[in-house]
Amino acid sequence: MAGVTAGDPSWSKHVADVLRRNGIRMFATVPDSIVTQVLEHLGADAACRVVTVTREEEGVGLLAGAFLGGQRGALLMQNSGLGNCVNTLGSLNVASQIPVVLVISHRGDLGEFNPAQVPMGQATPKILDALGIRSIVPRSIAELEAQGDGLIKLAYTRALPVAFLLPAELTGGKLG
Amino acid sequence: MSAPLTRATATRLLAERLRHEVVVANLGQASFDLHALADRPLNCYTFGAMGQCSSIALGIALARPDVRVIALDGDGSLLMNLGSLCTIATTAPPNYALVVWDNEVHQTTGGQPTATAAGSDLAAIARGAGIEKAMTVRGEDELQRAYDRILSEPGPLVVNVKVAKGKSESGLDRDVIGGPRRFIRALAARGRQSGAS
Numbered sequence: 149m150a151g152v153t154a155g156d157p158s159w160s161k162h163v164a165d166v167l168r169r170n171g172i173r174m175f176a177t178v179p180d181s182i183v184t185q186v187l188e189h190l191g192a193d194a195a196c197r198v199v200t201v202t203r204e205e206e207g208v209g210l211l212a213g214a215f216l217g218g219q220r221g222a223l224l225m226q227n228s229g230l231g232n233c234v235n236t237l238g239s240l241n242v243a244s245q246i247p248v249v250l251v252i253s254h255r256g257d258l259g260e261f262n263p264a265q266v267p268m269g270q271a272t273p274k275i276l277d278a279l280g281i282r283s284i285v286p287r288s289i290a291e292l293e294a295q296g297d298g299l300i301k302l303a304y305t306r307a308l309p310v311a312f313l314l315p316a317e318l319t320g321g322k323l324g
Numbered sequence: 325m326s327a328p329l330t331r332a333t334a335t336r337l338l339a340e341r342l343r344h345e346v347v348v349a350n351l352g353q354a355s356f357d358l359h360a361l362a363d364r365p366l367n368c369y370t371f372g373a374m375g376q377c378s379s380i381a382l383g384i385a386l387a388r389p390d391v392r393v394i395a396l397d398g399d400g401s402l403l404m405n406l407g408s409l410c411t412i413a414t415t416a417p418p419n420y421a422l423v424v425w426d427n428e429v430h431q432t433t434g435g436q437p438t439a440t441a442a443g444s445d446l447a448a449i450a451r452g453a454g455i456e457k458a459m460t461v462r463g464e465d466e467l468q469r470a471y472d473r474i475l476s477e478p479g480p481l482v483v484n485v486k487v488a489k490g491k492s493e494s495g496l497d498r499d500v501i502g503g504p505r506r507f508i509r510a511l512a513a514r515g516r517q518s519g520a521s
Contacts, residue, residue, distance in 0.1 A: 174383075174386065174387065197386065199386070199411065199414075199415055200411075200414070201379075201407070201411050202407025202408075202410050202411060203405075203407050205375070205376070205405075206376070206379045206405060206411060207379075208373075208376070208379075209373060209375075209376030209377075209378075209379030209380045209382075209383065209405075210380070210382050210383040210386070210411070211383055212373075212376075212380055212383060213348075213379065213380040213381060213382060213384040213385075213386075213387065214383040214384070214386060214387040215383075215387075216368060216380070216383070216384055216387075216504060216507060216508055216511065217383065217384040217385075217386075217387030217388040217391075217511060218387055218388065218508075219387040221383070235372075235373065235374075236372075236373040236375075236376055238372075239371070239372025239373045240372055240373035240376060243371065243372055243500045243501075244371070244372075244500045244501055244503075244504045245501050245504075246504065
């Protein structure tokens with residue numbers, strides 16, 4: 149992938165571990181080739197429940213319900229799916245102060261090969277900002293480890309969604 | 325053919341039979357009627373996120389398998405999130421029931437017809453999604469028999485209730501932050517039991 153260093157393949161276990169050690173046990177997903185690497189760790193963990201939904205917005209609703217029922221949740225998806233979630237994130241999570249952790253693989257940025265991914269890829273940070281969703285963009289495992297716990301803590305302190313936006317520098321991206 | 329049901333009557337008949345069940349109500353009419361006729365801390369009203377009522381209830385049911393969860397959705401809203409039926413079928417929580425107030429219109433916005441007015445059959449769609457216990461009911465007798473099943477049988481169940489058109493005579497304070505917190509506290513206070521009740 150031109151201009152981007154391939155990711156250390158252990159990145160996905162670090163993401164799974166950050167989520168699990170912060171008490172997240174309920175996961176919803178529409179998988180892509182990147183977040184599926186995280187899902188392999190979660191799916192192998194009997195303490196975790198992974199629900200594959202048909203559309204990302206459904207996962208936002210499901211995880212809001214899980215929070216109302218006392219469980220922390222994370223939604224794993226590609227940034228294309230963020231567009232499918234916008235109204236529910238705004239009118240449910242932000243309006244009613246229901247936290248959720250979004251784990252988003254960032255396509256459509258550095259090194260992207262598919263032109264169809266680029267518009268949403270470039271819009272993604274602005275969509276998160278427009279909703280007031282605090283996000284981090286860890287470009288290495290060291291950055292992920294330095295910021296991940298604090299991001300999740302903030303979600304539940306502030307009772308709002310937060311986002312891990314995972315760039316190709318961390319994950320290795322998708323190689324066409 | 326039984327007399328046409330109103331949503332308010334159907335809501336009241338359910339409320340009379342509730343004990344410790346969670347009820348999640350769709351935004352607009354379903355929440356207005358439930359609040360007016362049977363407000364209680366284990367009611368979860370929704371205020372936005374059209375389409376997500378069934379998914380929110382599913383998340384509660386998965387997080388609290390010891391509590392029976394009943395969603396009160398609308399035809400227009402469920403039509404916006406039909407994929408939810410597939411996820412309900414896939415996860416198959418025994419403590420979950422989805423009731424749909426099917427009046428064949430977008431009531432809140434002026435009564436524009438939905439697809440169910442043209443013949444789309446939500447119970448058949450639910451069966452096609454993989455939910456075996458899916459039915460359409462008309463009239464009080466059929467409705468009460470469906471409530472019997474919701475309150476006693478393992479789910480998931482989908483009960484599509486044909487109701488008359490008409491707006492709720494009530495409203496709802498839009499306490500979008502305090503409402504959900506009251507619900508969270510009430511559900512947390514209901515300690516975990518063995519089995520749904």
